[in-house]
Amino acid sequence: MEIMRGAEEIKYEGNEVGVLVSRGFTGTTQSIRPLAESYAREGYTVCAPRLKGHGTTPEDMETTTYHDWVASVDDAMTWLLDRCGSVFVVGLSMGGTLALETAVQYEAVKGIVLINAAIEIPALNHIDSNNQRFIEPIGADIKNESFELTYDKTPVKSVEQLQDLMSEVREKLSSIHCPILLFVSDEDHVVPPHNSEVIFQSVFSERKELVHLENSYHVATLDYDQDLIKERSLEFFQRYTKTRAMD
Template identity: 65%
Template sequence: MEEYPVLDGAQPIYFEGNEVGILVSHGFTGTTQSVRPLVEAYGKEGYSVACPRLKGHGTAPEDMETTTAQDWMDSVEEAYAWLKERCSKVFVVGLSMGGTLALHLAAKYEDIAGVIPINAAIDIPSMENIIETTDDRYIAAIGSDIKKEGVTELAYDKTPVASIEHLILMMTRVHDELAKIHCPILIFVSEEDHIVPPENSEMIFNTVLSEHKELIHLENSYHVATLDIDLDIITERSLEFFVMYSNTK
């Protein structure tokens, strides 16, 4: 199997800090670069942070094409295990498909202290249409849906159709798992998103069984909100969330 070098800026990011751990996951075809501002903000506050490079990401589309949804789940599982070895509490945060993965972990592990999905993907009809209508191996890139001028996401310049099939399988699985989520949840949704329909976040909010749940609308960001104009809102509100729920049993 061909080995692909990791793109500069796509490397995993780990901070070993206090006993509160935060797992942060990037999204589909993206890299850790897209969530680095959050990771660094959390690390600066003293938290232990794990931000893995999802398998097949941050290298080449041909590499991603050979990976599966299970591979991506395994990537966040490994990061979660790293935090569990060091921390008494763990929160999970994710952008786009990273939010989907965060929800999967929150459904699987009852001891997760809280989950923060950001424009998480549960149902993308346009993706299903692609599978049904194209015979191509790749479609156009989906990265860099950002409102802020001069900001670019480090993501693939084309999208493997085989990977879209795995994304759909994972979204379906996690959609069915939502009612298993009982931990506190803070959901961020961009009001204008050209990749994931904002209705996804409404669906998540309405389906999880969390006693403490909140949906925050981002008025000045597109899909990659972690690199966009509303980054400060995401940072501030998520840090408040960690403080609030890291002190509960």
């Protein structure tokens, strides 16, 4: 299956602290490349996986399940843990959902950074899966004039998989204890901002912070607040790398 140009997996080998960066539903690594590159410039070992069924065609995505998407992240974690003693996980949208799942599964995760993470999207509940195979595209919700590489239509079967993933992760939020930094756009036309509030209240992390993005829509990693996300997430990595070293 041919991969869209710009949707390829991103890997940088650096120091012994790894950072996994994941984009979400129907998106590609293009939308999180600025983050991945900024982390690599600071010396971190970085991996941004191409989720199975993403960055190819909607028809290809239609054949995958959320277990395949989790497995794509697991492969990235394996690559990072072969090189690093600890890993931070960063996720945009469904990438944030996958970051939460990863934090539950791996003790090596020392902290997670979520950007407009998704655990419930009520608008998806009204899609009639019996009468349509594809719906309008989801994504490209950006306040500035940036371009996002994503699909031009969305498989309904994949929407059902996303709902199953979000439901499963919602049930696990109380199992998360690692430090967590959440970014939430005050105006998001894809994932209701309330998602981040629920995550913030539900995780059992002693060290957690919620940062409001006042000048970005859903794909904040390409929007006006992307520099703020870079700066604050890098500070987060440094803070909890130092904390671990002191412990």
